[in-house]
Amino acid sequence: MDIGDMRRDFESDGLDRDDLNPDPIQQFGHWFNDARTAGILEPNAMSLATSDRDGRPDIRTVLLKYFDDQGFVFYTNYGSRKAAELADNPNAALLFPWLGLNRQVIVQGSVEKVSKAESLRYFASRPRGSRIGAWVSEQSQVITSRGLLEQKVAEIKRKFGDGEVPLPSFWGGYRVTPRRIEFWQGRPSRLHDRFEYLKQDDGWIIQRLQP
Template sequence: MDLSDFRKEYSDRGLHREDLDVSPMVQFKTWFQQAVELGLHEPNAMSLATADALGRPLLRTVLLKYFDDGGFVFFTNYESRKARHIAENPQVSLLFPWITLERQVIVQGRAEKVSTAESLKYFTSRPRESQLGAWVSSQSSVISSRKLLMQKLGEIKDKFSHGEIPLPSFWGGFRVVPESIEFWQGGPARIHDRFLYVKAGDGWDVSRLSP
């Protein structure tokens, strides 16, 4: 299928250097809040790119659960393929594709495990069904049928039918500590606005990139 004529002209929303905050995390918060206010579906959905020890890349979508000056945090099974990749090669990339706003945010950085206390705090805030789901799935492993998953779910429900559900030892969070963050704003005639923050000591250097 030829998609060469499948195109959309971007608006002239523009992004200017004087409008950017000195902190990329503050700038990200501004853009994120705008995405939320516009009603974008799952604005916290982000593509996570990892690579194994041989440099073979893999991309999938995960959900950002919170962010702060330290970076971007998501949660997963520590025995999953993404976690194994991170153990072999902690350099990762994130992409927030806010297409409706004609925006992208691209993060490059290092993924590191959050503390058990931090994982527990988030785990206890999850709905009970989600807590049970964390116990059920041996994420990324091969299974023969969905029926086995549902059978295991029933067993886990029975096991934890009374009291609180404990944090699985194999489940927790990763924080992506950014080394660079790019803010991309689509423009007419493919003259996009791109600004790259690069970590420099305790601060950030900001450069405009050619589209």
Template sequence: MDIKGFRKDYKSPVLQKHMLHPDPFKQFELWFNDACNKNIAEPNAMSLATANAAGHPSLRTVLLKFFDMNGFVFFTNYKSRKAKELAENPHVSLLFPWIPLERQVTIIGVAAKVSPAESARYFAGRPRESQLGAWISNQSSIITSRNLLLAELEKAKNKFLQGEIPLPDFWGGYRVEPQSIEFWQGRTSRLHDRFLYTKDEAGLWTIDRLAP
């Protein structure tokens, strides 16, 4: 299939360094709010790239559930492929592809588990069906059919028929502490505006323009 003709010339306005907030987390919040206000589908969806100890990469989409100056938090099964790779190699990359806005944000950093208390607080606020799903899915393992999942779901419903559903000990969050954050905005003639925030040894952020 020949798709070399697929092309779009981006028309976003100019992005200059002085227009950026000196704090990358504040700048991310500004762009994230723009994505929400423009009704971008699942603006908190982000691609998460990991690699195992041998350097073999894998990629998937997860949902950002919290962010502040300490990092970006997502939740998962601690027995999943991503969790096993994070145990071997905590270095990750995140990508927010806000394509309708002609924007991307790329984050490079290190992932670490959040506290059990943080995971419990988030888990308690999930819909009951999602809580049950966390209990029954041995994420990333091979299963013979969907019917097996549905059977396990019925067992879990009966097990937790009354009261609150507790946090599984194999499920929780990771916080990605960024080492760099790049803000990309599409421009005409492929001369895109790219600005890279990098943290120095003193914990201060510098901003550099990158060639498109």
């Protein structure tokens, strides 16, 4: 199927150096709030790219749950494929595709687990069904039928009854500590505006990239 004629021009006011906050986390916060205000579906959805010890890439969509000056936090099963890849190569890239605003943000950095206290605090805030689901799924492992998964759900519900669903030892968060963040604003004729922040010992440097 030839889809080469699928295209649209990106209309926007553009992005100038003077528009940018000197702190990329503050700049990200501004754009994130813009995405929420504009009604972008799941503005915290991000593509998470990892690779294994042989450099073979993998990618999937996860949800950002927290960000601050220390980095960007998401949660997952520590037995998942992504967790195994992060154990081999604790570096990752994130992509926020806010195409309804003709914007993208890319984050690259190192990855480490968050503290158990942080994981527990977030886990306790999840709906009960999601907490049960965390116990049920051996994420990324083969299963022969949906019925087996539903059977495990029933078993976990019986196990905990009406009581508290505790944090599993195999579930928790990761923090991506950024060393590079790029802000991309679509412009007509593919002459987009791109600015990258690069981490330096004493802060960040900002530079414009060609589209």
